[in-house]
Amino acid sequence: MPRPAAVSLRGVSKHFAVGAGPGVTALSPIDVDIHPGEFVSLIGPSGCGKSTLLRIIGDLVPATGGRVLVNGKPAHQARLDRDYGIVFQDPVLYDWRTVARNISLPLEMLGWDRQRRATRVAEMLDLVELVGFEGHYPWQLSGGMQQRVSIARALSFSPALLLMDEPFGALDEMTRERLNGELLRIWQQSGSTIVFVTHSITEAVFLSTRVVVMSARPGRVVGIVEVDLTQPRTVDTREDPRFFRLVTEIRERLRRGGADESQPLPEEELLLVEKER
C-alpha cells in the first residue's frame, strides 16, 4: 500500500454567489494529485482561482463540489490535525510579538512547553538565517526578512505540507531570487511537500518538480508540466537551455488557456465577498 497522496483533488470546483446574480464560477472541476515530497507550483493568470484552490486545500474556503484529501484525510480533518503550514503574500506577522515569539506561535497553539519552544525557535532562526534577530519586532525587519520569519513560523511545527500563496510576490527581484534558493534548501532539508502559488513562470520552473498550469476564469487545469531539471538547482539552472524550453512550454500553455479574458471580479475581492458572510 503506497503512502497516500499529500494532496488529492477530485472534481474540486468553486462557485461564488455574488449578490442576487448568477454568481461567478472560479474553478471548474479540478483533478490533481500531489505526492509526498513534491514541490508543485500552481500558475495561471490573475483571477484564475489558484489562491482559492490553495485555500480550499487548507480548508480556509469551502469547495462547492468535489473531494479534497490531505494526507489521506478530508481537508477539514487535516486542518484540525494541523497537517499544514501556510505562508501568505504578506508576511502576516503579529506586530506585538518579537521574531522569536512569532515563530513560536504555532508551537504555543500546539501546547509545547517553553523549553521545547525555545529549542525549536533557535533551530528555525538558524534555518532561515535570522540568528541575532529573535528579539526584534516585525517592523524593524526588511520585507524579505519578514517573509523568512513567516516561513520559519510555517515550518516550526514540522508540518508535512507547506502551502505558499505567492510568498515572494511583493519582494524585489534580487531578494526573490535569493529566497527562491533558500526555499529550495529548506525544502530539501525538511523533506516536506510544498504547494506554491505564483504568477511568475521562471520562479515556477526554477522551484518546482511539477507545474500545474491553470486557465483564466473559470480556472481549470490546462496542463501539468514535469520539470526534469537536475537537483539541486543552482544559479546555473537558470542558464540551462532546458530551463528556457520549459519556460516557453508553460508560456504557450498559459496563452492557450488564457483565451477567455472575461474577468468580472478579481479573485481577492471574491474571497473577501465570501468572508463577509
Next chain:
Amino acid sequence: MSAIVRAPPNALRRARRRARDWAPAAAVLVAGIVAWQGLVTVLEIQRFLLPKPTEIATALRGNWTFLRHAALYTFGEAVAGFVVGSAVAIATALVLARWKPLGRALLPYAIAANAIPIIAFAPIFNNWFSLVSPIPKIAIAAVLVFFPVMINMLRGLTSVHPSSIELMRSYAAGEAATFRRVRIPNSLPFLFSGLKVASVLAMIGAVVSQYFGGLRTTSLGLFIKEKAALARFPEAWAAIVLASVLGVAFYLTIVLVERSVLRWHPSVRGTRTG
C-alpha cells in the same frame, strides 16, 4: 536596526537629553504667563475680564486647603467615572465584536446615543440619585467616556488583517484563542487612543456636572460657579487652573501606561530610539 541602543545611556545624559527635549515647551509656558501678566498690567484689563496670574496664585494660596480637598475629590469622581465607563465600554466592544449580528442590531443606537449632549442629563442624574452624592457625577463621566472607548476598541477588534484570521484558522484555533492572540492585542493601540480622549472627557464630565449642584466642600465645579457669580474671578480661575493641571496629569498618566503596554508599537519605539 542594529542601531537600536540596547545599553541604557547613563542617567545624566538621559536627563540632559530630556531637559533639552522639554526646554522649548517649558519656555513657551513661562513666556505665556509673563506675557499674560504683562498685557493685563499694561492694557489695564479689568479683573473681572481676566485676572493677573499673580492674583490667581494668591487666590490659590488663600484657598489652598479647600481647593486641594475639592480638587482631589472631583478628580476621584472623574477617575471613578473613567474606570466604570471604560470597563463597560471594553466589555461591550468584546461582545459586539464576538457576536456580529448583535453588533449590527445595537451599533446604530450606540452611535445615535453618542450624538446626545450627555451633559444635559446632569440635572436629571442629580435628581435620580442625590444632589450631594458623587454617583450622578461619576455616572455622567462614565457615560461620556463610554462611547469613544467602545467605538475605538471595537474598531481595533474588527480591523484585523484577514490573513491573520486565516492563519489562526490554519492552526485550528477557536474564537477564544483568536480573540486572545490576535483581536485583543490588535485592538490595544486603538483602545489607548480612546482612553486618552476619555481621560479628558471624564474630567469635563465631573467638573461640569458639579455646576448643577453637589456638596459644597467637595465640588470644584460648584466653587467655580459660585465665585464667578460673586465676581470673585481670581478664585474661580484658581480652581480652573487646578482642574486643568489634574486633567493634564490624568492624560499624561494614560500616555505613560500606553508607552509601557505598547512597547512593541512603532510609535512608542520610535520615540525611544529617535
